[in-house]
Amino acid sequence: MQIDGIDLASQAFWERPLADRSAAFDRLRLDDPYRYYDLPAEITEQFPQKGFHALCRHADVAEASRRPEDFCSGQGGTTALNLPNEEMTRYFGSMISMDDPRHKRLRSIVSSGFTPRRVKELDEAVDRVAAEVVDDLLTTGPCDFVTEAAARLPLRIICEMMGIPEEHWQMVFDQSNTILGAQDDEYRDENLDLGSQLFLAAFQLTEMMNGLIAERVELPTDDLTSALVHAEVDGERLTHDEIASFFILLVVAGNETTRNSISWALHLLTEHEDQRARWWDDFDGVANTAVEEIVRWASPVISMRRTATRDGVRLGEREFAEGDKVLLYYWAANRDPEVFDDPDGFDVRRTPNDHYGFGAPGPHFCLGAHLARRQITAMWQQLRDRVPEIHATDAPDRLSSGFINGVKHLPCAW
Numbered sequence: 001m002q003i004d005g006i007d008l009a010s011q012a013f014w015e016r017p018l019a020d021r022s023a024a025f026d027r028l029r030l031d032d033p034y035r036y037y038d039l040p041a042e043i044t045e046q047f048p049q050k051g052f053h054a055l056c057r058h059a060d061v062a063e064a065s066r067r068p069e070d071f072c073s074g075q076g077g078t079t080a081l082n083l084p085n086e087e088m089t090r091y092f093g094s095m096i097s098m099d100d101p102r103h104k105r106l107r108s109i110v111s112s113g114f115t116p117r118r119v120k121e122l123d124e125a126v127d128r129v130a131a132e133v134v135d136d137l138l139t140t141g142p143c144d145f146v147t148e149a150a151a152r153l154p155l156r157i158i159c160e161m162m163g164i165p166e167e168h169w170q171m172v173f174d175q176s177n178t179i180l181g182a183q184d185d186e187y188r189d190e191n192l193d194l195g196s197q198l199f200l201a202a203f204q205l206t207e208m209m210n211g212l213i214a215e216r217v218e219l220p221t222d223d224l225t226s227a228l229v230h231a232e233v234d235g236e237r238l239t240h241d242e243i244a245s246f247f248i249l250l251v252v253a254g255n256e257t258t259r260n261s262i263s264w265a266l267h268l269l270t271e272h273e274d275q276r277a278r279w280w281d282d283f284d285g286v287a288n289t290a291v292e293e294i295v296r297w298a299s300p301v302i303s304m305r306r307t308a309t310r311d312g313v314r315l316g317e318r319e320f321a322e323g324d325k326v327l328l329y330y331w332a333a334n335r336d337p338e339v340f341d342d343p344d345g346f347d348v349r350r351t352p353n354d355h356y357g358f359g360a361p362g363p364h365f366c367l368g369a370h371l372a373r374r375q376i377t378a379m380w381q382q383l384r385d386r387v388p389e390i391h392a393t394d395a396p397d398r399l400s401s402g403f404i405n406g407v408k409h410l411p412c413a414w
């Protein structure tokens with residue numbers, strides 16, 4: 001593949017077959033591992049801003065994650081495109097777009113909401129909901145696995161965790177699709193520009209959360225919203241805006257990512273019957289490595305951005321200037337042949353598996369990794385026990401995005 005034909009900034013690149021994507025990153029890793037890309041002119045004409053450097057080696061992604069003082073998360077957001085204004089960065093970013101000390105404060109307050117008792121209750125809820133989802137799937141019969149199965153578990157878990165009443169679940173699902181899939185035609189509203197569409201989605205989620213927060217202030221309950229409303233760290237509480245914006249982050253970070261992992265797993269287990277047989281033969285013994293391999297292979301978060309905080313910041317063989325954007329391509333790091341044998345292969349027993357699907361070590365490592373692993377395991381435990389021959393009957397219909405490695409639809413049968 002010619003390096004000049006690889007344009008990570010173009011939407012078309014992300015619609016190409018996955019084998020092309022892999023070949024492109026192999027080429028970049030070898031020949032230009034910090035390559036600079038301008039953003040498309042239709043964006044920069046409206047919102048002038050810098051392009052980005054693509055980091056695609058495992059070692060460079062790790063290094064940038066480890067040094068938040070040099071490569072921060074709090075300037076302009078954590079995707080290639082700066083969000084149009086401060087207000088939207090605050091709305092969509094929450095802790096993922098903050099640096100210490102604000103990030104640390106918010107993260108420790110939120111973590112204090114996950115007491116051992118709450119985690120245990122959540123684990124039980126995951127098992128219960130996974131069983132219900134598979135009950136419904138068996139009643140429905142062959143269908144779209146994404147919408148009828150994979151999407152249902154994470155959405156319900158986040159809603160139950162936060163105490164969202166059932167009547168809002170569909171709205172939460174729709175708005176999270178809008179926020180993450182805004183670049184894909186299926187989720188685009190032709191009558192609105194991208195900014196307005198994102199803002200409207202966030203507004204609806206915030207309105208609903210504000211109502212819920214007001215109720216929890218009056219009458220504390222057992223859910224995470226209540227814990228967040230009343231949690232204190234060093235005498236400080238979260239503001240209601242901070243809680244609403246954290247919820248948007250959860251919906252965005254915890255919903256699609258888990259759904260996509262479960263969906264990619266169906267694709268992988270269909271394509272690799274030998275790996276399915278290995279896992280089914282010893283489900284509990286293989287589950288931990290299988291789930292890590294699913295997350296590595298799928299890399300549901302393709303990339304996250306950091307911004308250089310000063311002139312002269314070095315990373316590997318390159319020096320960056322203040323304000324330079326670097327994109328940490330987790331998808332590419334997870335296929336770096338320096339670290340992984342047969343990186344495009346799928347091996348449910350891969351060990352070691354030092355993947356960055358949940359981010360590389362650093363302050364922003366995924367807060368929901370435990371919950372995500374639990375959900376993927378519980379869902380596949382149910383499927384293996386009750387419908388072990390379930391398989392995909394077509395190729396995944398992929399989301400058009402350079403940020404989320406999404407599966408929109410995947411027909412299944414058994």
Ligand code: HEM
Nearest residue numbers: 095096253254257258300301304358359364366367368372
């Ligand atoms: C397989 C599923 C998941 C994947 C692949 C995933 C991936 C990631 C990644 C790559 C990051 C790092 C962002 C960065 O580098 O800046 C992250 C952060 C985060 N994730 Fe996850 N995630 C998953 C599930 C979840 C779930 C279930 C939740 C919660 C319910 C969650 C909540 C968060 C939060 C709150 C952060 C921000 C942490 C911080 O900034 O300190 N994630 N996730």
